[in-house]
Amino acid sequence: MDPLASRPIHGGNLVWAASLANCSPSAILDFSASINPLGPPASAIAALQSHLGDLKAYPDPQYCELRSALGEFHHIPPEYILPGNGAAELLTWACRDLAALPATCVVTPAFSDYQRALKAFDATVLACPLDPLAHGQWDLARALSIAPTRHPAGKAIGLLLNNPHNPTGSLLLSDLLSAHLNHYAVVVVDEAFMDFLPPDEQQSVLDLVVEHPNLVVLRSLTKFYSLPGLRLGYAIAHPDRLKRWQEWRDPWSVNALAAAVGAVIVQDTTFQQQTWQWLATAKPLLFQGLSDLPGLQPDLGAANFLLVRSKRSVVQLQTELLKQHQVLIRDCVSFPALGDRYFRVAIRTEAENQRLLDGLSQILSNGKEG
Ligand SMILES: Cc1ncc(COP(=O)(O)O)c(C=O)c1O
Known part of the structure; x- marks a missing residue:
């Protein structure tokens, strides 16, 4: 070929x-995949080695240990967290929810898996272009300020965006995004690269999930911890939404080794x-x-x-x-x-x-x- x-x-x-x-x-x-060159961390390799015996049993379908480690890491109750086979798997279920709405506004250019997942459920997509400003800078805030919030028939729609944004690196301030949350029926924020910002610079909206049942935050553990081959990510959303997703999917989509590694790496300060x-x-x-x-x-x-x-x-x-x-x-x-x-x-x-x-x-x- x-x-x-x-x-x-x-x-x-x-x-x-x-x-x-x-x-x-x-x-x-x-240089084409944006993976941390320092990893994987030694703690991940040690966890893999010490958990090889776990391969003999099915993983816990509730992933209690991993959810509780992620919950502690983010100061969020574990029932608001669902681990998945990479953020990509959870994107699929988020897009099934978005596809149930009259339309979804997607900030473009966008990670190509958004199209894949939205198309899988025949979602109606409204592109919201992120254009470079005159001085060549990309501005997510500007794109959001002109994004549609309603279907032509007047019904509320969904929003899917990536913060910080791949491939431009543009970062939307969480205060600004939070002001838009009530304008949409569902908002999915893919924060796959947020961990790369030091804690005092992060602009995550995951803290807002408890007060906003229409908000879904997706996180990936594959880029920051340099484990793209392991496949591990998680969603933070209302427990009712996450329970629904669990009914749709394979009960063991995160393998036992990934679950064990995930619980350890988030504590590797x-x-x-x-x-x-x-x-x-x-x-x-x-x-x-x-x-x-x-x-x-x-x-x-x-x-x-x-x-x-x-x-x-x-x-x-x-x-x-x-x-x-x-x-x-x-x-x-x-x-x-x-x-x-x-x-x-x-x-x-x-x-x-x-x-x-x-x-x-x-x-x-x-x-x-x-
Ligand atoms: C913006 C964005 N979201 C999600 C993912 C998927 O991450 P994961 O490896 O956790 O499935 C990627 C991977 O390239 C990405 O670029």
Whole structure:
């Protein structure tokens, strides 16, 4: 199959990248999936090893231990929390609820799984575009201020958004979002990247779930703790909603090892501190390095990735980076609003970021701008 024709719609597809770079998947330096390069934490590996014996039994379908650890972590009663097979699984059930409404407003560009899950239940989607402002900044608050709240027939609709926003990194203040909660029948906030902000900068609305039964917050444990292969996320929502979702789904969608690891990692304050410290240094350095390259203009978003505008075709740049340097960046071709002039890169260790900058610098200084 032609690797260029089979371009993936998600980051992290190393098999695809390796076929273009003509190397093994393990030789690829992956900037396309926004995963914490410091992980997985040693506490996760130790928990995996010590719980191998759990494989002999079905997991507890109520996931009591994991829910109670997550409840303590967020100071929320455990019945408001439902673990899932990655945030992606819970997104499916959130979209089943959204599909029951006359329409759902989705802030775009959006993580492609939103379309997948909404389409699965034939939801009616109203796009709410997040356009760059004149100075090139993306502003979730502005998108929300002009988003529809009613179906043409006058009925209340749903809202699905991502905060901080992938792929722009735009962050919506929780006070601002809370002012919109009563305008919608259901609001689903995907906070898959919120953990990357230090606690005093986070803008989560999870505390508001107890007073707002129409609010659903989705969290992922796969990015911050570098465990995308384990599959673990959770929803925070009203217990009645979560009970309904449990009746719809497979009773053991979180495997026993993921459940054991989840209960341990949220208590790993050492790993959390290390991550915030690394990001505080690595992000401005990578941002500056990219800004200094000809034809590139990065956005300084709130998350652990940077969206970069490129004067040159990104598909070409991505192919050259893969073939010449075995470095994979995330093209934005699957985001119709962005297309071939944007790419996204995860922030990685300083040495790895330098490898990306060196590769880009070599290609951009050789190539013609177009
Ligand atoms: C915005 C967003 N939400 C959710 C997910 C899914 O996370 P998980 O691995 O927990 O299913 C991703 C993964 O790329 C994402 O980018």
